[in-house]
Amino acid sequence: MILTDDQRQLADMARTFLAEEGTIKKQLRHWRDIGCKDGFGHGLWKQMAELGLTGLAIPEEAGGLGLGATEAALVMEEVGRNLTPSPFLTTSIVAVEALKGSEQGKRWFPGILSGDTVAAFAVDEGPHHRPRAIALEAKRSGNGFALSGSKQFVVHGASADLLIVAARTGGSAGESDGLTLFAVPRDAAGMTIENVALADSSKAARISFENVAVDADAVIGEVDGGWEPLRRAMRAGRTGAAAELVGLATGASDMTVDYLKQRKQFGKLIGEFQVLQHRAAHLFGEIEIARAVTLKAAELLDKGDAQAGMMTHVAKAKAGRVSALAVQEAVQMHGGIGMTDEHDIGLYMKREKVLDALFGDSSYHARMVQVTG
Numbered sequence: 001m002i003l004t005d006d007q008r009q010l011a012d013m014a015r016t017f018l019a020e021e022g023t024i025k026k027q028l029r030h031w032r033d034i035g036c037k038d039g040f041g042h043g044l045w046k047q048m049a050e051l052g053l054t055g056l057a058i059p060e061e062a063g064g065l066g067l068g069a070t071e072a073a074l075v076m077e078e079v080g081r082n083l084t085p086s087p088f089l090t091t092s093i094v095a096v097e098a099l100k101g102s103e104q105g106k107r108w109f110p111g112i113l114s115g116d117t118v119a120a121f122a123v124d125e126g127p128h129h130r131p132r133a134i135a136l137e138a139k140r141s142g143n144g145f146a147l148s149g150s151k152q153f154v155v156h157g158a159s160a161d162l163l164i165v166a167a168r169t170g171g172s173a174g175e176s177d178g179l180t181l182f183a184v185p186r187d188a189a190g191m192t193i194e195n196v197a198l199a200d201s202s203k204a205a206r207i208s209f210e211n212v213a214v215d216a217d218a219v220i221g222e223v224d225g226g227w228e229p230l231r232r233a234m235r236a237g238r239t240g241a242a243a244e245l246v247g248l249a250t251g252a253s254d255m256t257v258d259y260l261k262q263r264k265q266f267g268k269l270i271g272e273f274q275v276l277q278h279r280a281a282h283l284f285g286e287i288e289i290a291r292a293v294t295l296k297a298a299e300l301l302d303k304g305d306a307q308a309g310m311m312t313h314v315a316k317a318k319a320g321r322v323s324a325l326a327v328q329e330a331v332q333m334h335g336g337i338g339m340t341d342e343h344d345i346g347l348y349m350k351r352e353k354v355l356d357a358l359f360g361d362s363s364y365h366a367r368m369v370q371v372t373g
């Protein structure tokens with residue numbers, strides 16, 4: 001797709017800003033090495049708010065920029081290129097999409113706009129992404145509901161001010177009917193949160209809910225009608241994650257090509273060996289295809305096209321496989337130094353493993369393409 005002038009300006013701004021402030025040294029390594037419980041810097045999050053990025057997808061009438069999935073993807077690609085740890089994906093993309101058009105949006109959008117609020121999305125309950133298998137129960141209790149059950153892989157779950165929780169108010173596990181989304185504040189009584197460091201040093205949480213009481217107005221959308229906002233948020237999240245994977249692959253590839261131009265073996269730059277040139281060229285082509293399908297998915301989401309859902313599966317599957325290829329090639333071409341902690345290239349591989357699993361891995365989405373395509 002051809003970007004508009006405004007989209008190119010946004011991409012340039014995000015690229016410049018994150019290349020200066022979101023670097024591996026300033027953010028990922030810094031917060032990892034000091035053992036930060038959040039795994040990201042709130043100072044950077046505030047800076048992103050000042051630039052308007054946190055409210056990028058919030059409607060204009062609510063104070064945001066009113067932009068769409070395409071613009072969010074452009075920012076996410078730069079996040080991936082720099083391995084910048086931030087809650088942009090879970091908060092400014094997924095949570096905002098879930099909250100759009102709801103009364104809860106009026107409550108939480110101001111904090112997201114100012115960079116004071118971090119949100120997390122609590123969907124998965126087992127070792128794999130299976131949104132229809134949600135079993136966490138929400139029983140009517142008094143003027144609201146009582147939530148009981150557990151969630152896993154809740155990215156930023158221990159840092160979040162707001163948890164968007166998918167629960168079952170009807171139906172059975174395996175069905176899309178009978179699901180309801182709830183906006184649960186971090187101080188709700190009855191929650192037990194276990195903060196876990198993932199392979200890439202990012203944080204996710206295991207959360208247990210024991211009769212967590214929420215008011216009826218915590219419902220996002222309609223009771224038993226949560227599948228639609230849940231699906232909308234997941235599609236936005238999958239596209240954002242795909243864009244981050246494309247950026248990650250690009251960053252790893254750029255670093256590798258630069259190494260090929262510097263490292264000498266047998267008296268020659270290793271980049272002069274044709275076999276390595278072919279591998280680098282093949283990877284370049286694969287990354288361009290992954291970028292194209294990801295932007296296409298974002299474009300279709302913005303248009304409300306009927307094929308948007310299927311295309312988000314294509315994007316997440318393709319971006320996952322290409323980013324895996326990119327980090328494997330990167331580590332191999334760097335040789336032994338690629339496996340050391342001192343060199344940044346290994347950090348791309350760790351992030352790829354975690355990001356591929358978020359919102360379903362490439363195998364899951366490839367199967368979904370077969371089912372829905």
